[in-house]
Amino acid sequence: MSAITIGEAARRTGVSAKMIRWYEATGLLPPATRSEAGYRHYDDSDLHTLRFVRRARDLGFSVEAIADLLALWRDRARPSAGVKAIAEEQIADLRRRIAELEGMARTLERLAESCCGDERPECPILDDLATEDHSPVPRRAMRGLSERRRARGMV
Amino acid sequence: MSAITIGEAARRTGVSAKMIRWYEATGLLPPATRSEAGYRHYDDSDLHTLRFVRRARDLGFSVEAIADLLALWRDRARPSAGVKAIAEEQIADLRRRIAELEGMARTLERLAESCCGDERPECPILDDLATEDHSPVPRRAMRGLSERRRARGMV
DNA sequence: CCTTGACCTTCCCATGATGGGAAGCCCCAT
């Protein structure tokens, strides 16, 4: 019946075939059943799981967090507190990243406003970048490197 | 006189020695002068450049954008319009990323609020993730994959 | 029956900016 190939599953769930294979290889998803020729097959329940993963991904959860969420999802007796805790960590992480990007954006907006942006060479933006003392305060606040890394959207 | 080793330059500018080497290897910075033994040496002007890079990095600019900014900085006759254009692209990029993260955060906050988070298994958060139809609208709006990738802070 | 084209498989590589760590050389102070 609903024995679907990986490409079709990708189309129906919005998770690319590449990523479905990768999720399987890294253990987020259990190994798919295979046809005699070795083709992966997916049923309705698999599609449901894939959509779950897709939705969590769209909410910014890491694959690691999604693994935890999947485990809780499968455990019908789980206490909702565990789920809420994961969600709140994610919210806090998102808020931290937003605040950092917001700080950058505001600084740049201030600089861009003061730059007339014409053919003349005077440029407060470059002047700022070339200024020696950018008080170490914001720098210190960013010492958590993973933050800075993430902020720049390192892929 | 001010011929400084890479470790000292790192300490004085806030750019790690690893990254200084990497910036040189990838062409963002010109090859450093070397001692007879092959040690890199940096003078005050190099430190100035490193601080420029550091500041731009803290404002979220990509290395590619920083290369452009450096070129403009060195060209004393540049029109400030070019600099402003780069800054405004960066602002737009930051605003896009903020809006995306904000959307995720708001959705999650709504879900977390409605989850009592105690020992009972009922959980609106998991219910949402498991819901089949997350109207394709937001999904379509995100078709630009690089957006989604960045949003998750891949990095 | 055979070809064609669309699909599937695995495997390797790239991304971007960063850190970790190994193996080996260098320099200075004791």
Added chain:
DNA sequence: ATGGGGCTTCCCATCATGGGAAGGTCAAGG
């Protein structure tokens, strides 16, 4: 001269994703 710390290069990992090659599979149509 020895020890410890700093320097060099080179390789590997991150995180989630895509690209692409080489080769097997399948279904439709000649």
